[in-house]
Amino acid sequence: MTKKAIVLLSGGLDSSTVLAKAKKDGYEVYALSFDYGQRHDAELDAARNIARRENVAEHKVVPMNLRTIGGSALTDDTIDVPTEESEGIPATYVPARNTVFLSIALGWAEVVDADAIFIGVSAVDYSGYPDCRPEYIAAYETMANLATKRGVEGRPVKIETPLINLTKAQTVELGLSLGVDYSLTVSCYQANENGEACGQCDSCRLRKKGFEQLGVQDPTRYAV
């Protein structure tokens, strides 16, 4: 029987690489994206294009308006996206975002009887979000297998994080070896309506650094 995996797909560099890795590992892929009141739709358009190119078994875009909760520069228009590195947890941190996303993924995993959930977190070149650390992922997996039918039946679901120990440059290197088309991906926190990146936010800066370190041309279109 073919193994199945839910892949959290934002349309950015990391999740697109993870999707390619799940396919390479032999999984039939169920891609999951969220319309969570992002500042722009470019990210979701990118997710759709990537899912189509990678021929996934199914791609769901689940509406979930985190704006009703607010508390982040990504979901509250009154908070500015920072353009410089900051100490501690940055303003772009969306409260409990990975926990919310993994939980919907867990529900879908039960429905399609998936063996794994893939998420593109990294504890190396990351923005200081607590929910990107290996100890968080391990605790999530433990909880998930107490929460669900599969867990009770002794067929645990795995939370797979193939990028967790990779730098951004190593992620790009992995993705290129798997044939990821990075021109389709959007990483910027505040891309404009044409899908052009700002080049200044944390996410843009991390992406740029990754391509530079690898000595490869970044196909991202920048607005400036």
Next chain:
Amino acid sequence: MTKKAIVLLSGGLDSSTVLAKAKKDGYEVYALSFDYGQRHDAELDAARNIARRENVAEHKVVPMNLRTIGGSALTDDTIDVPTEESEGIPATYVPARNTVFLSIALGWAEVVDADAIFIGVSAVDYSGYPDCRPEYIAAYETMANLATKRGVEGRPVKIETPLINLTKAQTVELGLSLGVDYSLTVSCYQANENGEACGQCDSCRLRKKGFEQLGVQDPTRYAV
């Protein structure tokens, strides 16, 4: 400083009791309900009435359509709500529902800086859902404090489950001592548009049994 709590409020008997308990324990209450594609709106109307009566600091109803995922008699019209007890996990189990709800609560807890999240699960008179067991709740709390700013800062959020060791009769007893108006609550999985309960589903049967054991009149309006 007043302690704050997020209370998951479905509009049923258990969550209404929990809300009263959180107030009794000195918390300022932020009530959270979900419009998740339930079979009927009576439950949400009940939640609104209870929140108003209990004078909560804020009541949010978050739209979250679990129908996009399906897999349960409560969110998929093609699956019947069972009217008899069954072995194992029943058809009304919504995949990962408590995990999804707690995760949104966790996000809101970060935004309002809440000290606790209250959820009305019970491991005694319950329907056999894996995500109602104490070991699940403990694992959730561990995960939550690795996921969030508060956890990182050493100010952990508590997951409070005041009903976990109570029978349904004991829950009703607690609620009556706290002044809960059970005529406002709706427990039925398939109440009709007038808010009348079916009297036959698992949730109705458990509720009836609780009032009977306590020797108290249940103010629920039944359709038959």
